[in-house]
Amino acid sequence: MQDDDLLHKNEESKFSSSRKKNDLTDGDYKKFFFRHAAILTWILFGLGLVSAFLIFLITKDPFKSAAVIFLLIWLVVFLRYFLWAVYHYNVNYGYTIRDWEKIEDAKRRLKNGEVVLQSELEEPKFNPYRSQTFGVPPGTVRGMLAFTLLFGAIAILISSMGMEQGLLENPTLRYQFEFFETAFLMMMAFYFGDKSLRFLQTRWRDDKSTTNDSQDTDSTEDIIAKHSNKNTSIPKKTNLSGPLKTEDEQFLMEDEAFSEREGLPNKTSDLSLLKNTLNTFTAETIASPETESAVVDDLDMIAKFGEDGQGHRDYPSIPIIDAGHGGVIDGVYTTGKRKRYKFKGTEDEFEILEGVINRKIAKKLITKLEENGLPYYSLNVFEDDDLPLNERVAEANRMYAKDKSLYYLSLHSNAASPSLQGKGTTANGIEIWTSVNETPSDQLARIAKREYQKFFNGKFKFRGLKEKNLYVLKNTRCPAMLIENLFFDNYQEAKYLMSDEGQDELAECLFNVVKSILYYYED
Numbered sequence: 001m002q003d004d005d006l007l008h009k010n011e012e013s014k015f016s017s018s019r020k021k022n023d024l025t026d027g028d029y030k031k032f033f034f035r036h037a038a039i040l041t042w043i044l045f046g047l048g049l050v051s052a053f054l055i056f057l058i059t060k061d062p063f064k065s066a067a068v069i070f071l072l073i074w075l076v077v078f079l080r081y082f083l084w085a086v087y088h089y090n091v092n093y094g095y096t097i098r099d100w101e102k103i104e105d106a107k108r109r110l111k112n113g114e115v116v117l118q119s120e121l122e123e124p125k126f127n128p129y130r131s132q133t134f135g136v137p138p139g140t141v142r143g144m145l146a147f148t149l150l151f152g153a154i155a156i157l158i159s160s161m162g163m164e165q166g167l168l169e170n171p172t173l174r175y176q177f178e179f180f181e182t183a184f185l186m187m188m189a190f191y192f193g194d195k196s197l198r199f200l201q202t203r204w205r206d207d208k209s210t211t212n213d214s215q216d217t218d219s220t221e222d223i224i225a226k227h228s229n230k231n232t233s234i235p236k237k238t239n240l241s242g243p244l245k246t247e248d249e250q251f252l253m254e255d256e257a258f259s260e261r262e263g264l265p266n267k268t269s270d271l272s273l274l275k276n277t278l279n280t281f282t283a284e285t286i287a288s289p290e291t292e293s294a295v296v297d298d299l300d301m302i303a304k305f306g307e308d309g310q311g312h313r314d315y316p317s318i319p320i321i322d323a324g325h326g327g328v329i330d331g332v333y334t335t336g337k338r339k340r341y342k343f344k345g346t347e348d349e350f351e352i353l354e355g356v357i358n359r360k361i362a363k364k365l366i367t368k369l370e371e372n373g374l375p376y377y378s379l380n381v382f383e384d385d386d387l388p389l390n391e392r393v394a395e396a397n398r399m400y401a402k403d404k405s406l407y408y409l410s411l412h413s414n415a416a417s418p419s420l421q422g423k424g425t426t427a428n429g430i431e432i433w434t435s436v437n438e439t440p441s442d443q444l445a446r447i448a449k450r451e452y453q454k455f456f457n458g459k460f461k462f463r464g465l466k467e468k469n470l471y472v473l474k475n476t477r478c479p480a481m482l483i484e485n486l487f488f489d490n491y492q493e494a495k496y497l498m499s500d501e502g503q504d505e506l507a508e509c510l511f512n513v514v515k516s517i518l519y520y521y522e523d
Contacts, residue, residue: 030087037083041076048072067159074151078144082134090135093124110459115492117501118459146187153180316407316440316479317518320396322379322472323362324412324482325355326386334386341489342421352494355386357503358411361485364507365411365514374514377406393475400478407444407517408480410472411510413497417489424491429461431484435473445481447520448513455509460486460493483510 048068056065088094095103106120133141326334333340339354362381369376377399380387387395400406416427432448434441445465453462473480485506486493496502 030091033083033087033091037080041079044079045072045076048075061159063161064159067155070158071151071155074148078148082136082144085136085140086134089127089129089137093127094129095124115496116459117496117499118505119501142187142190146184149180149184149187153184156180315405316444317405318375318377318403318407319409319514319517320377320379320399320406320478321362321366321381322392322396322408322410323355323358323381324410325358327355327359327384328353329384334384337420339415340420341415341417341424341494343424343491343494344421345423346491348495350494350498352488352498354413354415354488357413357488357497359384361503361506361510362411364503365510368507368511369514372511372515374511374518376514389471390475393472396472396476396478396480400476404478406478407441408472408476408478409510409514410480410482412482412484413486413488414484415489416487424494425487425489427487428490428493429463430456430486431463431466433466433468433470433473433482433484435480436467436469440479441473441481444479444517447516448481448483451512451516452509455505455512 049072052065052068052072055068056062088096092100100123103121103123106116110116110121127135129135129137132138325339328334333353333355335353335355340351342351343349359381362378366376366378366381379392379395396406396408414427414431415425417425430452432445432452434445442465449462449465456462470482473482486497488494488497497506
């Protein structure tokens, strides 16, 4: 009886999974849309063939029939592609059915408690081309219209092949030729005109006077270059981003350059004043008094941190980054037989070295810090030797003696298995350690906890803030915390730690921790 129930449940599970997949691939909406699109195109194709046959019977001219069939083929191709594009981008948001199936499978695995990469769960929330005509990629409609004009002109050319000379001089036929020719050329000019102007813009130069009394004038590019190298009224701040920001700034520079060259009143400064006022107003009204320190002017940054970014503050603000354990030198893991695990009997068999993973994450963190101009110190990230704990502590204390704004950030990953190989352990999650009793380190840990929970949002278990007099935590004079990034002897978490995406995400989370400590420590 139990076997029958189990079999029944398995069949229900398979049926449910199959039904879900069928809903994705053969939904009623999709069937209705494409079935009627196919019926429409087949009706048009049938009517076109009948028309071509009747034209041949009446005129005995195979070229006219060939022209009709030629146009008919293009019309069917045009409609089928256009209807597919509208459905693909407006209904499927640019993803294929297989892409959606992968997302549904990732959600199911996440619900079952398996580790899933963030990229597997990412799905579009809307059509990326919703602002374009019919919601299809830019240029699609213009390109299809241009091809339609081209095929129309070719069809007229085919139909004229069997005509006598007198008929070819017919004004109506000539008008049709000229119409398609003009329309096609206009469409091509419109289609390529913008890019052509952008290309030629870099080659434009103002005409120079040929008289002895006249003086050479600066070109638009020269004026723009001058404004780029000095403090002008062009706004430095903008609420825009990406290509739109670049085009906006380019427009403002060209407008000001034109006004200067032609001796016209400079209206760009008025626009710049308005935009800067709006931007400043936004920053000041959104930021609360507690977060006011997050808005730091460039000059203030140099004053507080120095031009190299390595300055001083009166609270723990700059990390000394310590990558736990060692790396690999000449193929040998410098930590020896410790802090490693080899998975056997699992779907994928591989070995993970904690010290190597710690360094990869730390290097990615440093890259992000450098890209964003945030200060840091590296203790051993770019060295593969497994420094003894007393040497790590001594070096950190030497740094702290010179700069009281430093804190110790030690990166590790956890382990629970007593052996060095096997199928792994079920222990999982993230821990943050500080020394015993309430110390300044606890404030660092609370900020780190907040950022980890906000970044991963339940993706991994957070095991809590923990206290223990570990050597590097107890003996460093500066505030210190040690972060255990997951369990390297847990199969799913080990695969995540080994992946580039997993390391990038952990580095991004750590970057948020460092940034929050720098700007919001006193919160």
